[in-house]
Amino acid sequence: MNEYFRSRFNRQPIEVISGDYYFGSDNDGDNFDKNDVDLWLNGVFKDRWDKAFKVEDDLLSYFFTDVLDVFDENPTPFMEIACGPGMGLTPIILSKYPDIVCLATDACSLLIKSWRQYINHDLKEFNIDLASFxxxxxxxxDNSLDMVTSFIGVSSTRSGEQGKIRALKEIFRVLRKGGCLIAIENEWSDIEAIKNVFQLWGRPMWAGMKEDTTWYEKFEKCGFTVEKTDKTFFRYLNRDDNELGEQADKYGIKIGLKFTLFILRK
Ligand SMILES: C[S@@+](CC[C@H](N)C(=O)[O-])C[C@H]1O[C@@H](n2cnc3c(N)ncnc32)[C@H](O)[C@@H]1O
Known part of the structure; x- marks a missing residue:
């Protein structure tokens, strides 16, 4: 763990493995298993990493220059939350600033262990610290970080509106005054279409799909100043995304998904 991040933890990890900190948070993360690990290490990590800064990835490349503009102003260490199998905005940022120290985090310990294996073999040139919480x-x-990044990270917390608010309050707490959160988060654009699909499917709607407030309202509620929120990317859920995408495709119903880039300040 680089000194920059080591000095910013406020409690001891339950375990330290290969220099990475583990805080016993698996219950909050996704339930990945050995099959996922095989897929990650045999292509998914590499594909996601490479794709993040290639023009053919519509979503990430659409926001590429906006993310880097923030780092051009202030190339600072950053912490990625809920990094997942794509490691969020990290590949984009390191493509231009390979020497920046970063801390990639995710609640799932298996994912973090797998990223360590991959990084030690294939991404040795970067200063990527890892932690599972x-x-x-x-x-x-409190007030210890300059920059936090999230690519569908806050959206991925699995406790509905309250979970998102808790994550945003935590990000606000750990940022120093004037610190920045770059977040690309998503929302469903047509909840009626989703209700229709679940009805035809004969299943109850998944928890947390209906938002109580907009992202803008959530950020403001947690104390952030919204600096930029004018860039969005729209696409329809497809059958390869998840089970809901499969069902929507089966019944010929289109479910829209909107991604918005937010640049926020404490
Ligand atoms: C769909 S991915 C998010 C996208 C990801 N940033 C990427 O680039 O691939 C979902 C990830 O969020 C993680 N996650 C879910 N809830 C979390 C939480 N409360 N705290 C941290 N990570 C969480 C999961 O373990 C999973 O790895």
Whole structure:
């Protein structure tokens, strides 16, 4: 763990493995298993990493220059939350600033262990620290970080509106005054279409799909100043995304998904 991040933790990890900190947060993360690990290490990590800064990835490349503009102004260490199998905005940022120190985090310990294996073999040139903890309960000191990044990270917390608010309050707490959150988050654009699909499917709607407030309202509620929110990307859920995409495709119903880039300040 680089000194920059080591000095910013506020409690001891339960375990340290290969220099990475583990805080016992698996209950909050996704339930990945050995099959996922095989897929990650045999192509998914590499594909996602390479794709993040290639023009053919519509979604990430659409926001590529906006993310880097923030780092051009202030190339600072950053912490990625809920990094997932794509490691969020990290590949984009390191493509231009390979020497920046970063801390990629996710609640799922298996994912973090797999990323360590991959990084030690294939991404040795970068300073990527790893830690496993929940975005809703960060073991990080108050007012200690300059930059936090999230690519569908806050959206991925699995406790509905309250989970998102808890994660945003945590991010706000750990950022120093004037610190920045770059977040690309998503929302469903047509909840009626989703209700229709679940009805035809004969299943109850998944928890947390209907938002109580907009992202803008959530950020403001947690104390952030919204600096930029004018860039969005729209696409329809497809059958390869998840079970809901499969069902929507089966019944010929289109479910829209909107991604928005937010640049936020404490
Ligand atoms: C769909 S991915 C998010 C996208 C990801 N940033 C990427 O680039 O691939 C979902 C990830 O969020 C993680 N996650 C879910 N809830 C979390 C939480 N409360 N804290 C931290 N990570 C969480 C999961 O373990 C999973 O790895």
């Amino acid at each position: 929940s975005a809703m309960d960060m073991p990080i000191k």
